[in-house]
Amino acid sequence: MTAVTDHDTEYSDQPHTGEPSQPSRPPESAAPPAKNGAWDDGLIARRAAGQSGDLLEAAPPAGPGTSDDGQLKERLDALRELVGLSRTRLEGPTLAEAGRVLDEAAARRRLSARHTVVAVAGATGSGKSTLFNALAGVPLSETGLRRPTTSAPIACSWTDGAAGLLDRLGIPGRSRRRPLQGQHGDTPLDGLVLIDLPDHDSAAPAHREQVDRVLALVDAVIWVVDPEKYADAMLHERYLRPMAGHAEVMFVVLNQVDRLPGDAAEQVLDDLRRLLDEDGIALGEHGEPGATVLPLSALTGDGVGELREALDQFVGERCAAARRIGADVDAAAQRLRPVYTAGRQIGLSEAAREEFADRLAEAVGAAAAGQAAERAWARGANKACGTPWLRLWRWYEAQRAATASTPAALPPADEEATARQRVEHAVRAVGDAAATGLPTAWGQAVREAATRGAEGLPQALDELAVAAGTPDAGGRQPGTPSGPGARPPRPGWWPVAVLAQVSMTVLQVLGGLWLLGQIIGIVSPNLGVPVLMMLTGIVGGPCVEWACRFAAKGPARRYGQDAERRLRDAAAAxxxxxxxxxxxxxxxRYREVREQYVRVTGISTTGR
Structure with missing residues (x-):
């Protein structure tokens, strides 16, 4: 028996006899998990660019197809950053598939880029083991009527150096083979590593588990179907349809065409293409990228040469691994699409911001503060421009009120509760408006941010309301004194009005003294002039007060509006x-994450 060893792994050109000829590496010796290339960086805003342990750093350029490595590297880096940015916002299971893709991509890219691992998969009796032996040129995998015939994966490598890849697949040394070598050392299918899998519809659950495990790790797959089971629902629903995005690394061969008479093979082949199209699998026809569909007979050898030529070209491109990783990234991005795509233009509209400010102004009582400031300004005008006798009376009333005053009553509890409810309602409304159209997880994060930020907001607004209730009537003109003793500003015509009011009072006093002098006889009698002076003062004083009150309406209103606006702006701030x-x-943060998602997918998202 001729054997070729590769990293302590034996390859034999004879069928497996059931016992290893020398100690082999156990299946558990798979490649260790990535350290530098691991996706779980543990930071939220960590950037992938410039970090050590790049996902593609360990994959040296090797042959054709490496020009796409830069784009694949960028997408993997974006996916890694996307996972890091999203970890505190999304649940672990949501990101598990993306994490698995990153880990497997790092593991695959650290291994040989020269080799292409292709699995041969099929149902019971489809003839996949026969096709495996036909491609190898020697019977390496058992065939026969006993089902299931293949109980464990068997590997055949056309080129040395594939031990690491087979370790990653968990294929022990006793199940590793070498094909029949050509003449003069000619080795077609250079770089091919072919894996014969157990039946995917096997009655043994362990066999199906091995199929699923290996299919998730290989670079490409050859699906072998036969005229009886090519339309099997299990094949299409469990494997072909979910793997529709992997069409470029997929071969579908219709085996056993020698059993079909006449043009029946073409009819079955056309129906197979129709089913694949319904599965969403693009067909590589007319030079377009997609799955390769071929008819053949592994038993007679018809069509095996065409498949060998297609495999030789496929393996020679050295692009299968990158295409498989890219397809896995596409699949992961598609699963994450509902998590990152918005249904509308995101952000708070100006109308929502204005509504929020209006509700806060209502809660803090900005309108009431403005009205109070307007009344205070009007009272100041009346006090300054009123008649002395009226001012004296008001001073007397104020003194009486001061002696009988009681401590100011606190706001009713129901009013305070109502104001707090208004603030909470305003916060909920603006949170809902900001979260509208966002994916569920991000919408919830926005609402939670609004709720956390609102803690202490009612107390802060209460302080603003208390400040607005000071004797300065809740506001002041720019440049005027502030504090509890500050007074509303006075317009320029107030001194003139005060002087006029003083003149009216002086006329009344002079007229009264003149009449008094005439009564006691120290002044010559003359009633006309003193009476006229008194009447002028008595009538002119109220007229001046009325004119000042009318003139003060406009400034008082503006002063109240200015006080309301300042309190409203303070509440809005x-x-x-x-x-x-x-x-x-x-x-x-969501926009940043969405940009990373766009980098991963290479397409635009709704609401961008």
């Missing part, structure tokens, strides 16, 4: 700092 800014930060 408080709400923006505590609620809107955290919400905007969360939306910015």
């Amino acid at each position: 408080c709400g923006r700092a505590r609620v809107l800014d955290p919400v905007a930060a969360e939306l910015l």
Whole structure:
């Protein structure tokens, strides 16, 4: 028996006899998990660019097809960063598939880029082991009527150096073979590693588990179907349809065509193509990328040469591994699409921001504060421009009120509760508006950001309301004094009005003294002038007060509006700092994550 060893692994050109000829590496000796290339970096905003342990760093350029490595590297880096940015927002199972793709991509790219691992898969009795032997040129895999015939994967490598790849697949040394060598050392299918799998429809669960495990790790797969089971629902629903995105690394061969009379083979082949099209598998016809569909007979050898030529070209391109990884990335991105694509333009509209500000202004009582400021300004005008006798009376009333005053009552509990409810409702409304159209996980994160930011907001608004209730009537003009003792500003015509009011009072006093002098006889009698002076003062004082009150309406209204606006702006600034800014930060984070998702998929997302 002739044997060729490769890294302590034996290959034999004879069928497997059931016992290893020398100690072999156990299946558990698979390649160790990636360290530098691992996806679980543990940081939220960590960037993949420039880090050691690049997913493709360990894969040296080797032959044709490496020009796509740069694009694949960029997509893998984007996927790794996407997972890192999303870990605190998404549940672990959601990102598990993307993590597996990154781990397997790192493991595959660290191994030989010269080899292409192709699995031969098929149902019971489809003749896949016969095809495996026909491609190898020597009976390496058992064939026969006993089912299942193949109980464990068998590997055949056309080129040395594939031990690491076979270790990763968990294929022990006793199941590794070499094909029949050609004349003069000619080795067609250079770099091919062919794997004969157990039946995917085997009655033994362990066989199906091995098929699923190996199919997830190989670079390409040859699906062998026969005229009886080519339309089997299990094959199409469990394997072909889910792997539709892997069409470029897929061969579908219709075996046993020698059993079909006349043009029946073409009819079955056309029906097979129709089924593949319904599965979403692109067919590589007319030079287009896609699955290769061929009819053949592994028993008679018809069509095996065409399959060998197609495999030789496929393996020679050295692109299968990159295409498989790219297809896996596509599949992972498709599963994550509902998590990252928005259904509408994201962000807070100006109308939502204005509505939030309106509700906070209502909660803090901005309108009431403005009305109070307007009344305070009007009272100041009346006090300054009123008649002295009226001012004296008001001073007397104020003194009486001061002696009988009681401590100011606290706001009713129901009013305070209502204001707090308004603030909570405003926060919920703006959170819902910001989360509208976002994927569920990110929408929930936005709402939570709004809720966390609202903690302490009612107390802050209460402080603003208390500040607005000070004697300065809740506001002041720019440049005027501030504090509890500050007074509303006075327009320029107030001194003139005060002077006019003083003149009216002086006329009343002078007229009264004149009349008094006439009564006691120290002044010559003359009633006309003093009476006229008194009447002028008595009538002119109220007229001046009325004119000042009318003139003060406009400035008082503007002063109240300015006080309301300042309190409203203060409440809006408080709400923006505590609620809107955290919400905007969360939306910015989502935009950043979505950009990474676009890099992974290479397509635009809705709502961009």
